[in-house]
Amino acid sequence: MYKALADAIRDAEQQKKTLAHVALETEARDQGRPVQDIRAALQRALDVMRGAIEKGLTGDLYSASGLVGGDAAKLRKNPSGPLADTPFRDILTRALAVQEVNAAMGVIVAAPTAGGAGVLPAILTGLAKARSVPDEKVVDGLATAGLIGAVVAERASLSGAEGGCQAETGAAAGMAAGAATEMLGGSPSQVGHAVALTMQGTLGLVCDPLGGLVELPCVFRNATGSAIALAGIEMALAGITFAIPVDEVIDVMGDIGREMDVRYRETAGGGLAATPTGRKLAKERLYQIKRTDG
Amino acid sequence: MVSLLDIIGPVMVGPSSSHTAGACRLGLLARCLVGGTPQTGVLQLHGSFARTGEGHGTDKALVAGLLGFRPDDERIRDALKIAEREGLDYKFEKTTIADAAHPNTVRISIELNGNKATMLGSSLGAGRVLVQEIDGYPVEVTGNLHTIVLVAEDRKGSIARITGILAEHDINIATLRLTRKEKGGDAFMVIECDEQPDKKAGEELRALDWVRWTRRLDKVSGG
Numbered sequence: 001m002y003k004a005l006a007d008a009i010r011d012a013e014q015q016k017k018t019l020a021h022v023a024l025e026t027e028a029r030d031q032g033r034p035v036q037d038i039r040a041a042l043q044r045a046l047d048v049m050r051g052a053i054e055k056g057l058t059g060d061l062y063s064a065s066g067l068v069g070g071d072a073a074k075l076r077k078n079p080s081g082p083l084a085d086t087p088f089r090d091i092l093t094r095a096l097a098v099q100e101v102n103a104a105m106g107v108i109v110a111a112p113t114a115g116g117a118g119v120l121p122a123i124l125t126g127l128a129k130a131r132s133v134p135d136e137k138v139v140d141g142l143a144t145a146g147l148i149g150a151v152v153a154e155r156a157s158l159s160g161a162e163g164g165c166q167a168e169t170g171a172a173a174g175m176a177a178g179a180a181t182e183m184l185g186g187s188p189s190q191v192g193h194a195v196a197l198t199m200q201g202t203l204g205l206v207c208d209p210l211g212g213l214v215e216l217p218c219v220f221r222n223a224t225g226s227a228i229a230l231a232g233i234e235m236a237l238a239g240i241t242f243a244i245p246v247d248e249v250i251d252v253m254g255d256i257g258r259e260m261d262v263r264y265r266e267t268a269g270g271g272l273a274a275t276p277t278g279r280k281l282a283k284e285r286l287y288q289i290k291r292t293d294g
Numbered sequence: 295m296v297s298l299l300d301i302i303g304p305v306m307v308g309p310s311s312s313h314t315a316g317a318c319r320l321g322l323l324a325r326c327l328v329g330g331t332p333q334t335g336v337l338q339l340h341g342s343f344a345r346t347g348e349g350h351g352t353d354k355a356l357v358a359g360l361l362g363f364r365p366d367d368e369r370i371r372d373a374l375k376i377a378e379r380e381g382l383d384y385k386f387e388k389t390t391i392a393d394a395a396h397p398n399t400v401r402i403s404i405e406l407n408g409n410k411a412t413m414l415g416s417s418l419g420a421g422r423v424l425v426q427e428i429d430g431y432p433v434e435v436t437g438n439l440h441t442i443v444l445v446a447e448d449r450k451g452s453i454a455r456i457t458g459i460l461a462e463h464d465i466n467i468a469t470l471r472l473t474r475k476e477k478g479g480d481a482f483m484v485i486e487c488d489e490q491p492d493k494k495a496g497e498e499l500r501a502l503d504w505v506r507w508t509r510r511l512d513k514v515s516g517g
Contacts, residue, residue, distance in 0.1 A: 102308030159419025212346025
């Protein structure tokens with residue numbers, strides 16, 4: 001797979017192809033498998049994503065600690081905020097739904113990780129529904145997202161333990177923004193700007209979950225991460241460009257991750273996890289988990 | 295090489311790709327070393343695995359892997375109870391393996407019918423794993439392909455003999471990495487294959503009198 005988004009964007013523009021097309025061809029060559037096989041695997045992933053959203057919207061799923069759950073249904077049933085009846089609101093609901101399934105040890109697609117698994121399905125399926133995009137184009141979107149994620153894995157990190165939340169929900173938001181920008185008709189270069197405009201907004205985001213568990217704030221970070229991705233998509237499709245090239249934005253995310261104190265890398269030593277209430281809740285709820293498991 | 299399907303995937307039971315799916319894959323790889331569900335297992339957790347493993351279901355996922363469950367198997371949730379039923383006696387220990395070790399690292403020591411194995415591996419994020427050590431030998435196994443690891447005397451023609459045996463069994467080699475510490479010392483080989491090497495191929499390799507040690511590991515990730 002590509003090691004720089006600039007190279008993929010250049011190839012796509014020269015060959016007059018989408019980034020999804022270029023990504024699928026490259027993957028087929030790397031793995032020695034036909035493009036159809038890879039598309040089929042991505043379609044299965046899309047089906048699992050939709051299944052998780054469906055399951056999460058029922059609202060009766062709770063995490064092992066009971067700290068998170070039921071909020072996707074709350075958002076769906078009470079459309080009174082400023083985003084009522086918008087795709088924006090539907091996307092936030094979907095992001096919460098997937099993450100609630102994840103926290104309850106249900107089946108999801110890690111994209112790129114489980115902790116950030118809500119953003120990409122929320123953005124792609126939410127926008128596909130709002131704009132009647134056929135599945136084939138959504139699968140293309142997953143391919144573009146995979147390309148972006150592969151470049152982030154290569155140049156920076158996709159692990160909260162290594163790079164903080166900017167490497168998980170931040171990377172997921174960048175992937176989703178790029179994929180959706182192309183799905184809605186953006187050019188390869190607009191995809192690059194969408195990723196940069198999105199990830200600049202998540203730089204420095206720490207991984208600070210209570211008790212170190214993928215629950216709080218992870219579930220909500222998938223909703224706020226989706227909101228940042230939507231801002232990136234909106235700006236990029238309007239032709240707004242970001243002066244720092246996307247690969248440099250990704251590189252600096254990696255640099256910031258490496259310099260981030262270990263307390264902010266999934267260890268529950270800092271951030272929200274280290275607040276008085278964060279510590280108290282983790283202590284009470286973790287004790288409960290141990291007790292119920294015997 | 296990062297695969298697109300590693301990024302959009304795996305399909306997995308939550309809540310953490312590194313602490314749950316990656317842990318499950320490490321368990322699956324370890325299981326290959328003894329050829330089935332072990333009777334005993336000592337799992338030494340390092341770093342974030344030790345600190346947050348319980349709430350992330352790392353314990354359940356590692357044991358599920360040892361039981362042969364894949365990362366998308368909903369039985370992972372009940373793996374500890376299932377292990378009791380299946381006669382897998384496991385024990386977790388929290389430890390510091392090395393200061394420089396990856397934050398999500400585990401050393402797994404298992405035994406099945408007197409067949410013992412020890413494996414050191416890390417979960418790198420997004421469900422990707424890396425096995426760094428098997429029975430004390432340094433290796434690099436990702437589980438993205440079927441893999442044979444082998445330690446042999448450093449002698450002429452050894453690669454030709456080994457690749458010949460694999461060809462006879464209709465196994466195509468995807469990658470082959472050969473290293474040695476010194477001239478005439480032990481040669482370490484990691485051979486990644488497109489097809490799953492059968493038991494017979496493994497036995498033929500083991501039967502070579504200049505092969506000191508060899509193990510087969512299954513493909514546990516990738517599309």
